Amino acid sequence: MRRSIVPRLILALTAACIVIPAALLAVWSFTARWPWPNLLPERYTPRTVSELLFGSAKLSRLLGSSIALAAAVAVLGTAIAVLTARAEALYRFRGKELIRLGSWLPLLIPGTVFAIGFHMVLLRLGLADTVAGVLLVHLVAALPYCITIMADVTRAVGFGLEEQAAVLGTGPFRAFFYAALPSLLPGVLSSMSMAFTLSYSQYFTTLIVGGGRVKTLALVLVPYIQGGDRALASVYAAAFTGSALAVFGIFEWIIYKVQRGGT
Amino acid sequence: MKRLLTTLLALAMALSLAACGGGNGGGPAGNSLDLSSAAWEDIVEEARGTTVTFYGWGGDENRNNWLNGDVAEYVKERYDITLDVVGMNIEDILAKLSSEKEAAAQGSIDMIWINGENFYSAKENGLLYGPFTHQLPNMDKYIDPEDPETLADFSMPIEGYEAPYAKAQMVLYLDTAVTPNAPASAGELMTFCQENPGKVTYPALPDFTGSAFIRNIVYELCGWEQFQDMEADYDTVKAAVQPAIDYLVELNPYLWNQGSTFPESSNTVDTMFADGELVMSMSYGPFSVSTGIDQGLYTETTQTFVFDKGTIGNTNYMGIAFNSPNKAGAMVVIDAILSAELQLSQYATLRELPVVDFDRLSAGEQEAFGQVDLGQGVLTQEDLLRHRLPEMPAKLVPVIEEIWLNEVVGK
Numbered sequence: 272m273r274r275s276i277v278p279r280l281i282l283a284l285t286a287a288c289i290v291i292p293a294a295l296l297a298v299w300s301f302t303a304r305w306p307w308p309n310l311l312p313e314r315y316t317p318r319t320v321s322e323l324l325f326g327s328a329k330l331s332r333l334l335g336s337s338i339a340l341a342a343a344v345a346v347l348g349t350a351i352a353v354l355t356a357r358a359e360a361l362y363r364f365r366g367k368e369l370i371r372l373g374s375w376l377p378l379l380i381p382g383t384v385f386a387i388g389f390h391m392v393l394l395r396l397g398l399a400d401t402v403a404g405v406l407l408v409h410l411v412a413a414l415p416y417c418i419t420i421m422a423d424v425t426r427a428v429g430f431g432l433e434e435q436a437a438v439l440g441t442g443p444f445r446a447f448f449y450a451a452l453p454s455l456l457p458g459v460l461s462s463m464s465m466a467f468t469l470s471y472s473q474y475f476t477t478l479i480v481g482g483g484r485v486k487t488l489a490l491v492l493v494p495y496i497q498g499g500d501r502a503l504a505s506v507y508a509a510a511f512t513g514s515a516l517a518v519f520g521i522f523e524w525i526i527y528k529v530q531r532g533g534t
Numbered sequence: 535m536k537r538l539l540t541t542l543l544a545l546a547m548a549l550s551l552a553a554c555g556g557g558n559g560g561g562p563a564g565n566s567l568d569l570s571s572a573a574w575e576d577i578v579e580e581a582r583g584t585t586v587t588f589y590g591w592g593g594d595e596n597r598n599n600w601l602n603g604d605v606a607e608y609v610k611e612r613y614d615i616t617l618d619v620v621g622m623n624i625e626d627i628l629a630k631l632s633s634e635k636e637a638a639a640q641g642s643i644d645m646i647w648i649n650g651e652n653f654y655s656a657k658e659n660g661l662l663y664g665p666f667t668h669q670l671p672n673m674d675k676y677i678d679p680e681d682p683e684t685l686a687d688f689s690m691p692i693e694g695y696e697a698p699y700a701k702a703q704m705v706l707y708l709d710t711a712v713t714p715n716a717p718a719s720a721g722e723l724m725t726f727c728q729e730n731p732g733k734v735t736y737p738a739l740p741d742f743t744g745s746a747f748i749r750n751i752v753y754e755l756c757g758w759e760q761f762q763d764m765e766a767d768y769d770t771v772k773a774a775v776q777p778a779i780d781y782l783v784e785l786n787p788y789l790w791n792q793g794s795t796f797p798e799s800s801n802t803v804d805t806m807f808a809d810g811e812l813v814m815s816m817s818y819g820p821f822s823v824s825t826g827i828d829q830g831l832y833t834e835t836t837q838t839f840v841f842d843k844g845t846i847g848n849t850n851y852m853g854i855a856f857n858s859p860n861k862a863g864a865m866v867v868i869d870a871i872l873s874a875e876l877q878l879s880q881y882a883t884l885r886e887l888p889v890v891d892f893d894r895l896s897a898g899e900q901e902a903f904g905q906v907d908l909g910q911g912v913l914t915q916e917d918l919l920r921h922r923l924p925e926m927p928a929k930l931v932p933v934i935e936e937i938w939l940n941e942v943v944g945k
Contacts, residue, residue, distance in 0.1 A: 301876055302828060303830030303831060304808060304830050304832075304833075305807070305809070306809050306810035307809050307810050307811060314830045316829065316830050318829060318830075322595055326595065326598075326599060327598055327599045327601075327602030327603060328598065387629075387633070390630075390633060391633055391636075392638060394633060394634060394637040394639045394815060395637055395639070397639075399634075399639065400642045406934060434631075478622060479626070479629075479630065482642050482643075483587075483589060483620035483621070483622050483642075484587075484620070484642055490621070491592070491621070494591070494592040494593040494621050494623075495593060495595070496594025497593055497799075497801070498594065498801055499593075499799065499801025499802060499804060499805050500593070500595065500801075501805065503595060
């Protein structure tokens with residue numbers, strides 16, 4: 272009996288850590304004034320929600336551009352990661368360590384330095400202030416995570432299934448897509464979710480490289496957090512989290528469909 | 535490992551060299567029009583149908599809505615200009631302009647919301663286009679050319695490199711239901727803090743508002759005239775502000791957290807005041823209390839006040855980036871914001887002090903300005919302007935901030 276209490280306690284604690292802040296966020300979204308030591312807000316307001324929905328920031332456009340950008344980063348980043356991880360986990364070649372180190376570099380360099388350096392390079396290439404430039408910088412920021420996730424999964428799956436398919440006479444592409452990829456799908460899902468979250472929550476890199484021309488939800492949200500408008504920041508944060516969760520749901524659903532169709 | 539590192543370094547260098555070589559030439563595409571000598575009608579014609587970007591702080595939802603609403607509609611209707619408002623902190627804007635200058639790259643910023651030490655450094659480093667204000671018809675029509683704030687921004691000569699946008703003035707406020715008597719001087723503030731220990735503080739410098747509050751204390755205790763032509767030398771300034779340092783150190787024990795730390799921004803101080811953790815707060819927006827009351831953030835009994843000896847006021851401005859791709863469009867939008875119509879709408883919607891000279895307005899316009907309802911808990915415009923003191927020279931501001939950091943915090 273004693274043994275089952277500890278995991279339950281931990282579970283309850285973890286749940287509380289997620290649910291309580293989320294509930295607070297919901298309350299703050301409607302709060303005008305909440306002075307200490309009141310248990311509940313003194314005054315509520317619809318100002319923030321109407322600002323979110325009907326304000327000049329145009330929520331639908333922001334959501335569209337942020338989700339499209341992050342989804343592109345998720346798909347491209349994961350495609351690159353699947354290939355890189357395959358090379359890294361299953362092949363031996365000269366310079367392999369270099370590639371491994373290279374894939375980690377964006378994590379090792381401080382974010383501000385990374386963004387400003389990247390901006391200088393893109394300025395010279397004529398890609399600063401463009402969607403392509405922002406896509407590139409998000410991609411580079413997300414790749415270390417995607418590659419690490421995929422490398423572990425790829426190593427676990429190995430060559431076995433593909434070799435078996437080859438023995439039965441399948442070509443290398445079909446063998447990869449039909450034999451290996453389905454087993455890699457859980458990794459693909461994690462990698463896509465990770466890349467999506469990373470791109471979705473980028474503020475500084477988007478601001479510097481996109482020069483304010485590429486508009487995302489984070490770009491509108493962060494000034495309100497910095498500006499100390501807690502109610503407005505809360506309502507934007509709720510929209511931010513909610514939309515990200517919805518996209519994850521869609522990812523899961525697609526993978527589920529694909530897996531069911533595949534087997 | 536060593537070989538790996540050398541290869542890596544070589545690779546990095548090769549990459550950055552390649553990047554240098556790939557530059558696509560300097561400067562914005564040549565305008566067909568020579569702007570500096572062009573007639574206003576030609577500038578307006580050049581601007582017609584273009585997009586203008588306006589970069590500035592994006593943390594005020596009311597201002598964002600005003601720019602995207604009233605101002606955008608005004609320039610769309612009259613000049614077919616599309617206004618694109620981009621929220622970005624001034625430090626990031628200047629950093630972006632510096633990198634673009636270094637790379638000799640085409641810019642994307644047209645208009646900038648700027649003033650004070652940022653204007654000083656931007657103008658010094660050639661990040662602004664100008665002079666241009668002498669070409670704006672509304673500058674001539676509505677702005678008092680002799681006003682010290684038209685001539686200089688924190689004592690930095692403007693010389694046509696920026697046009698006024700709105701006037702700000704330092705104000706203090708408290709909740710009269712909690713503390714009925716507002717202090718009217720630095721001396722009374724000391725007593726006020728002693729009566730409300732741990733419930734007063736100010737934003738840590740270099741916060742905009744915190745810095746202005748300290749300059750205000752300096753003005754009151756050391757006089758303001760001597761600073762107008764002082765050298766920006768640490769020891770000279772320190773000797774001059776010594777009475778203020780002594781006062782602030784004496785004040786520390788009665789402040790929030792015994793003055794060992796200060797909240798990092800004026801927003802935090804405002805939030806703490808709204809939560810009842812502090813009994814007094816301060817703002818650079820003279821009418822911000824009425825907006826706060828309207829939003830339900832402050833109680834109806836919140837009241838603005840200033841010290842008898844006055845508070846610092848300054849103007850914020852609009853400039854044009856040196857590499858702006860649409861300078862003509864930027865000039866037209868700036869001119870539009872200087873119009874009596876938009877200044878009135880800014881005064882009425884945002885409750886910002888207008889920059890237009892009252893005597894230059896028509897009788898009808900004067901009446902319209904007079905009828906604006908400024909809401910509750912604020913001082914009148916006349917009352918504010920009567921208590922208005924000039925800003926300190928921009929180059930002294932960082933010196934005072936450094937002195938405060940060394941001599942006041944935690945002492």
